[in-house]
Amino acid sequence: MNYQWNWDLLFSEPYAGWLLAGLGWTVALSITGWFIALLLGATVGVARTSSARWVVLLSGFYVSVFRNIPLLLQMFVWFFVVPELLPAKLGLWFKRDLPNPEFWTAVLALAFYTSGRLAELFRAGLQAVPRGQRMAADATGMNPAQALRYVVMPQALRIILPPLTSEFLSIVKNSSLALTIGVLELTAQSRQIENFTFHGFEAFGAATAFYVLVAFVLNLVMVGLQRTLALPVAV
Amino acid sequence: MPMPDYSLIVRNASFLLDGLLLSLTLTLIGVIGGLAVGTALALVRLFTGVIGNYVIDAYVFVFRAIPLILVIFWFYFMVPLILGRPVGAWTSAIVAFTLFEAAYYSEILRAGLRSVRAGQLNAALASGMSRGQALRYVIFPQAFTAMIPIFLTQAIILFQDTSLVFVVSLHDFLTATSIIANRDGRLVEVYTFACLVYYLICLAATAGVEELKRTFAR
DSSP: OOOOOOGGGGGSTTHHHHHHHHHHHHHHHHHHHHHHHHHHHHHHHHHHTOSSHHHHHHHHHHHHHHHSSOHHHHHHIIIIIHHHHSOHHHHHIIIIISSSHHHHHHHHHHHHHHHHHHHHHHHHHHHHSOHHHHHHHHHTTOOHHHIIIIIIHHHHHHHHHHHHHHHHHHHHHHGGGGGGGTOOOHHHHHHHHHHHHOOHHHHHHHHHHHHHHHHHHHHHHHHHHHHHHOOSSOO | OOOOOOHHHHHTHHHHHHHHHHHHHHHHHHHHHHHHHHHHHHHHHHHSOHHHHHHHHHHHHHHHHSOHHHHHHHHHHHHHHHHTSOOHHHHHHHHHHHHHHHHHHHHHHHHHHHHSOHHHHHHHHHTTOOHHHHIIIIIHHHHHHHHHHHHHHHHHHHHHHGGGGGGGTOOOHHHHHHHHHHHHTOHHHHHHHHHHHHHHHHHHHHHHHHHHHHHHHO
């Protein structure tokens, strides 16, 4: 194998700037997508545990659509198909006036895809809270919304904290798919550096190091959070 | 928006079918290759000391921490370099998917082996079996029953993930649809059709796995 190493490359312009910009987009995509996904996922997850049959069926369909179609295809659909199906004016705004259309499309795709997976997590977490908790809340005079907000959801969140962290890691990794619709996030930038310089080891190595670092830090954060949030009495 | 025209899907059926065949072949290779390498990793972990453990832990951690697209790029770049000649996207995709899936499969295997209670091994050893016999006749059969549904779910995820070979221009099902969609300017019809195909395949496969789980639970 004949290869000229050049690690200084990563710290020279313009490549250092490219990597940093890519890092910024990866972080922006992941965090924006995550909060939307959390909101949608929690809502749909609660709907999955509803007592009304049609609500359960409808939310089940939501989950199955976003989980059974590859994320890459979902990304193409949000980018190429959805603007065509919207009312003409809104579609035009989507394509022409929305600032950073690639970024926001990718955020939407990531958020909806992740929300399908989060919904199932929330459903499992809510169902894992013993039924007596809900009954006790009911008996103290709380309405169902209050019981959910103050009694059931806080316990469910503690139960699903570990898989929730790995879902966050997934959205960071999945944000790399945004490169297919033209967002120059971290993986795209490392690929671009490889194309320009043929120094793949250094370029992909830098991206790999970042993703590994995120996974490592997330593991630590999860353990810390679990310890901080643990209830005095086991649930 | 022009009137939807679905006839072009019929006209391009064989091209699309070839794409679907490539997706399924890659899934199958990923499952078999990943299972083989993953089993090797899990066995090394079972039978070697601390150093082997650390190396395999690191392997699994890194592969599970980085995006599959990055893995595909890595091997697209690295395989020809190591072999010293151009090999094409297909070979490097096979290597990438096999090694990537191996990390996930070895973790599933490890969890499955751990799910068998320690008393089972002790009982087998006490009845005069050797360690190898205990693994072969007592531990593996129980572990496998627990693992099979998870293996299959992983295979469904892999089937969806094969669409990522788009980034190295292999003609899998999604790439085939995107070529037709862009060539004929029929993005809405073709992508809707692609969604339907993936949805139905994955839904049917998931239902099959659920049925299997119920059979095992009995």
